Amino acid sequence: MAIAAEAKFHVLAVDDSVIDRKLIERLLRNSSYQVTTVDSGSKALEFLGLHDERDEIEVNMVITDYCMPGMTGYDLLKKIKETSPLKDIPVVIMSSENVPSRISRCLEEGAEEFFLKPMQLSDVERLAPHMMKGKPTEEPPPPAPVAGGAQHPQSSCSDSPAIAVATAHSHGSSGNKRKAASDGVPPESSLSPERTRPRFTVTA
Amino acid sequence: MERSRAFCEAAGVKKSLFDQGFLDEQFRQLEELQDDLSPNFVEEVVNSFFRDSARLMVSVEQTLENVPHNLTRLDELIYQLKGSCSSIGAVRVRNECSRFREYYSQRNAQGCLASFRRIKSEHAALRQKLEAYFQVASRRAGPIRSVGRSVGAHGLSPLAPPRLFIWQIFFY
Numbered sequence: 042m043a044i045a046a047e048a049k050f051h052v053l054a055v056d057d058s059v060i061d062r063k064l065i066e067r068l069l070r071n072s073s074y075q076v077t078t079v080d081s082g083s084k085a086l087e088f089l090g091l092h093d094e095r096d097e098i099e100v101n102m103v104i105t106d107y108c109m110p111g112m113t114g115y116d117l118l119k120k121i122k123e124t125s126p127l128k129d130i131p132v133v134i135m136s137s138e139n140v141p142s143r144i145s146r147c148l149e150e151g152a153e154e155f156f157l158k159p160m161q162l163s164d165v166e167r168l169a170p171h172m173m174k175g176k177p178t179e180e181p182p183p184p185a186p187v188a189g190g191a192q193h194p195q196s197s198c199s200d201s202p203a204i205a206v207a208t209a210h211s212h213g214s215s216g217n218k219r220k221a222a223s224d225g226v227p228p229e230s231s232l233s234p235e236r237t238r239p240r241f242t243v244t245a
Numbered sequence: 246m247e248r249s250r251a252f253c254e255a256a257g258v259k260k261s262l263f264d265q266g267f268l269d270e271q272f273r274q275l276e277e278l279q280d281d282l283s284p285n286f287v288e289e290v291v292n293s294f295f296r297d298s299a300r301l302m303v304s305v306e307q308t309l310e311n312v313p314h315n316l317t318r319l320d321e322l323i324y325q326l327k328g329s330c331s332s333i334g335a336v337r338v339r340n341e342c343s344r345f346r347e348y349y350s351q352r353n354a355q356g357c358l359a360s361f362r363r364i365k366s367e368h369a370a371l372r373q374k375l376e377a378y379f380q381v382a383s384r385r386a387g388p389i390r391s392v393g394r395s396v397g398a399h400g401l402s403p404l405a406p407p408r409l410f411i412w413q414i415f416f417y
Contacts, residue, residue, distance in 0.1 A: 058297070058325065058328055058329060058332070059293050059297055060290060060293050060294050060297060060329045060332045060333065061328070061329075061332055063289070063290050063293055064275075064278075064290065064332055067278045067283065067286060068278065071278055071280075108324075137327070137328045137331060158328065158331060158332065159271055159274070159331055159332045161274060162274070162277065162278075
């Protein structure tokens with residue numbers, strides 16, 4: 042499940058709730074990710090602005106709560122997607138409320154996934170395929186997107202976890218890190234059969 | 246012998262927390278995240294929860310002091326509390342928060358007030374139970390810690406009318 046040791050992905054987690062920050066930090070660290078937590082969208086942008094590609098610290102994913110005072114997770118997502126050095130960083134949204142229009146809006150704006158809180162270990166496992174998207178590497182660019190979500194929202198990604206995982210596996214050929222990422226997502230754990238709440242990858 | 250007895254006692258207390266519906270599966274998820282590198286993770290999160298929830302309930306009480314009641318502000322605060330409850334598996338408090346929000350959606354102020362009284366009551370009961378659990382659990386491996394001591398210093402208004410702050414008994 043853990044990503045290869047030499048490729049420690051850095052996740053920026055944004056949540057105004059101190060409990061949820063503790064939880065997401067533990068979940069991500071348990072999965073061998075490096076984690077920075079902030080309590081607002083504005084602090085997230087500040088952190089991202091300080092650590093862009095020219096700097097040593099890079100952020101491979103932003104995971105943000107939707108409902109926050111001031112700048113919502115949706116506002117943060119929009120800001121990231123419309124800012125040139127940041128727009129390729131994959132963004133994942135979390136929310137405690139299952140509001141279909143909210144989910145659609147986020148996915149249409151470019152969020153990779155939308156999770157219902159509280160996050161589980163099985164949810165963190167689903168982050169792995171997206172983690173490679175924003176990571177600059179010395180290897181040749183991949184022949185096709187890992188989970189296909191950003192480019193083929195209607196066809197290759199659905200709200201079925203099995204399809205997302207299958208896509209990740211099928212594109213896991215262009216480098217050690219990508220293979221490690223896709224190998225690190227065992228289908229049976231991503232299916233989470235005991236999970237009753239819906240999961241969404243891209244708007245259906 | 247003493248430690249195995251403490252172990253059984255802790256397991257029994259925990260089982261009753263689940264059987265009586267105070268906690269749900271999410272609490273077990275927290276326990277799964279605890280390991281040798283973070284041996285006190287669950288207790289730390291629970292302590293954070295009670296600090297944070299106490300702060301939220303102080304804000305609710307302060308909002309209630311203004312008449313007419315700002316139900317929207319109350320709902321925002323209870324929404325935050327509900328989220329925190331979900332994160333630690335505090336299902337009875339969370340369910341009462343849901344009832345509060347239903348009363349809010351109906352603009353039923355009396356229903357909101359009654360529901361908030363039940364939230365406080367469930368919150369206090371959970372706190373007592375979890376404090377007992379962690380005291381027994383800590384006997385398995387270390388000195389007794391009290392959830393109450395870690396909560397006492399945080400964010401409670403000294404000016405609040407005594408009749409409203411039932412849970413100060415636990416926090417000081």
